[in-house]
Amino acid sequence: MKTVSRNKVIYTYSTRHKPAEHVKPNETFVIMTEDAFGGQIKTEKDTVEGLDWSKVDGATGPVFVETAKPGDTLVVEILDVKTESKGVIVTVPKTGILGEKPFGPVTKTMELKRGFVQFEKNVKLRIRPMIGTIGVTPKEEIATGSLGKHGGNMDVKDITAGVKLYFPVFVEGALFAVGDLHAVQADGELCVSAVEVAGEVTLKFKLVRGRQPEWPVLETEESYSILACGDTLDEAAKHAAEAATKAFMQEHSWSFEKAYMFSSLAADLRINQVVDPKKGVRAVVSKDFIMLKSLLTA
Amino acid sequence: MKTVSRNKVIYTYSTRHKPAEHVKPNETFVIMTEDAFGGQIKTEKDTVEGLDWSKVDGATGPVFVETAKPGDTLVVEILDVKTESKGVIVTVPKTGILGEKPFGPVTKTMELKRGFVQFEKNVKLRIRPMIGTIGVTPKEEIATGSLGKHGGNMDVKDITAGVKLYFPVFVEGALFAVGDLHAVQADGELCVSAVEVAGEVTLKFKLVRGRQPEWPVLETEESYSILACGDTLDEAAKHAAEAATKAFMQEHSWSFEKAYMFSSLAADLRINQVVDPKKGVRAVVSKDFIMLKSLLTA
Numbered sequence: 001m002k003t004v005s006r007n008k009v010i011y012t013y014s015t016r017h018k019p020a021e022h023v024k025p026n027e028t029f030v031i032m033t034e035d036a037f038g039g040q041i042k043t044e045k046d047t048v049e050g051l052d053w054s055k056v057d058g059a060t061g062p063v064f065v066e067t068a069k070p071g072d073t074l075v076v077e078i079l080d081v082k083t084e085s086k087g088v089i090v091t092v093p094k095t096g097i098l099g100e101k102p103f104g105p106v107t108k109t110m111e112l113k114r115g116f117v118q119f120e121k122n123v124k125l126r127i128r129p130m131i132g133t134i135g136v137t138p139k140e141e142i143a144t145g146s147l148g149k150h151g152g153n154m155d156v157k158d159i160t161a162g163v164k165l166y167f168p169v170f171v172e173g174a175l176f177a178v179g180d181l182h183a184v185q186a187d188g189e190l191c192v193s194a195v196e197v198a199g200e201v202t203l204k205f206k207l208v209r210g211r212q213p214e215w216p217v218l219e220t221e222e223s224y225s226i227l228a229c230g231d232t233l234d235e236a237a238k239h240a241a242e243a244a245t246k247a248f249m250q251e252h253s254w255s256f257e258k259a260y261m262f263s264s265l266a267a268d269l270r271i272n273q274v275v276d277p278k279k280g281v282r283a284v285v286s287k288d289f290i291m292l293k294s295l296l297t298a
Numbered sequence: 299m300k301t302v303s304r305n306k307v308i309y310t311y312s313t314r315h316k317p318a319e320h321v322k323p324n325e326t327f328v329i330m331t332e333d334a335f336g337g338q339i340k341t342e343k344d345t346v347e348g349l350d351w352s353k354v355d356g357a358t359g360p361v362f363v364e365t366a367k368p369g370d371t372l373v374v375e376i377l378d379v380k381t382e383s384k385g386v387i388v389t390v391p392k393t394g395i396l397g398e399k400p401f402g403p404v405t406k407t408m409e410l411k412r413g414f415v416q417f418e419k420n421v422k423l424r425i426r427p428m429i430g431t432i433g434v435t436p437k438e439e440i441a442t443g444s445l446g447k448h449g450g451n452m453d454v455k456d457i458t459a460g461v462k463l464y465f466p467v468f469v470e471g472a473l474f475a476v477g478d479l480h481a482v483q484a485d486g487e488l489c490v491s492a493v494e495v496a497g498e499v500t501l502k503f504k505l506v507r508g509r510q511p512e513w514p515v516l517e518t519e520e521s522y523s524i525l526a527c528g529d530t531l532d533e534a535a536k537h538a539a540e541a542a543t544k545a546f547m548q549e550h551s552w553s554f555e556k557a558y559m560f561s562s563l564a565a566d567l568r569i570n571q572v573v574d575p576k577k578g579v580r581a582v583v584s585k586d587f588i589m590l591k592s593l594l595t596a
């Protein structure tokens with residue numbers, strides 16, 4: 001099985017990077033990932049004050065997907081997400097949703113064992129490994145720490161083993177990259193970091209020809225989520241609401257008004273994160289109410 | 299059992315309204331409620347163009363809670379929420395999260411039966427009755443269609459039978475009012491209305507003396523939610539995040555930094571609604587991580 005090593009790190013999604021690997025549709029392979037700090041933080045003495053910020057928020061890749069063409073959809077099946085046994089979380093002064101408060105740079109390292117993160121002596125959290133950054137390369141170069149219609153640093157806590165993602169392919173070979181695993185994160189990731197951890201992702205690609213989603217779509221057993229973003233949460237929420245409404249119009253050939261009403265009843269707007277260059281809001285719709293084909297347009 | 303009839307409707311939370319009823323702590327009673335349109339919309343021909351807007355978004359009350367004093371917390375136990383068998387949803391031009399789009403005033407009426415709302419011939423939604431507007435009277439008069447630290451039109455879909463709410467008491471007797479039941483609503487209520495329905499709420503009050511939450515708190519079997527709001531979703535999210543962080547500081551005597559980190563891992567920021575005078579965001583924290591006493595301060 002092909003394995004992409006974690007030293008194949010990139011800091012932008014860009015066509016100028018040489019592919020780290022070529023894979024075929026339906027080929028299972030592994031991508032190893034560094035933590036969001038590029039492994040620079042090893043102990044609680046390593047605060048963000050000493051960080052080389054050019055080595056933060058990288059992703060492993062890009063992976064060239066054979067035969068993927070602009071206009072297609074790249075389907076990413078996440079088969080497994082494994083984390084290393086040590087995680088780290090930091091505060092970064094002036095940063096996160098409460099960045100206006102006065103506070104210092106603090107680092108906390110944590111052991112991950114027997115399914116839990118030990119946050120403090122008497123406080124543990126169940127590990128729920130997730131992928132913070134995942135996406136394809138857009139036409140214009142973009143930092144792996146940012147997010148957009150290509151995916152990127154979306155920080156959706158539901159992106160974990162067993163789900164599928166659907167990305168619009170913008171360039172030959174899609175040029176996929178993944179990174180920024182979290183052992184635990186709440187919706188919002190409000191201090192700007194979660195339990196950051198190195199790890200590995202096992203995955204497989206498929207392709208849908210000639211149809212694309214407007215925003216990345218996440219499929220779980222229960223639901224489809226439209227992963228929108230914007231400069232503010234309000235703008236992100238509007239994009240997610242609009243995409244959900246369009247999908248209901250397509251699904252049932254409904255008027256705008258009927259689809260808009262139905263969105264009010266069946267599209268849950270949820271916050272992903274509030275701290276990165278753009279804010280992320282997803283519209284979550286039960287599979288009872290939407291089919292994949294209504295989320296992809298020619 | 300005392301029953302407050304649905305003609306005891308108010309359109310502001312204000313000390314100038316004569317109490318519709320007086321109840322004691324621990325006394326189970328019933329409040330009947332009109333739908334959000336005050337029953338004005340009876341058929342699909344009744345669009346919002348003909349509405350008397352002064353009779354929209356009312357609540358039933360106010361109920362004077364014996365012995366409730368400013369500085370106390372009013373605990374509201376929702377014992378049951380029953381809806382009538384007919385619901386209505388509307389679009390209102392220029393309104394809702396997609397209000398910039400061109401669309402007309404459309405009304406849809408729906409039967410509620412056997413646990414489902416029949417939205418269209420082949421599309422039904424499971425009924426999940428919830429309370430849109432619930433709260434106490436603040437010192438300054440405020441419309442029942444708005445929301446704030448006193449509660450009000452929060453549109454939190456989790457406010458349903460079996461939960462408890464904690465409101466800061468601002469005035470003698472708390473002066474509680476409730477209305478705006480929804481048979482179904484998604485997080486966001488993005489078109490501005492849900493399945494609006496008349497109904498009745500069975501409830502009981504308790505009091506916590508001399509301690510208050512900063513924002514209303516919702517207790518379910520699993521979690522506590524801090525129900526914040528703001529002029530934008532971003533501002534509402536910030537208020538929710540700050541209150542969660544303060545609660546973790548109080549719970550564990552943690553530094554700001556440690557509590558801020560923990561919020562990033564354990565406080566899910568969720569959208570209530572995006573369409574009323576203020577936007578609502580709640581921070582949802584598992585009972586594994588917070589006790590009620592950390593959410594109430596003297």
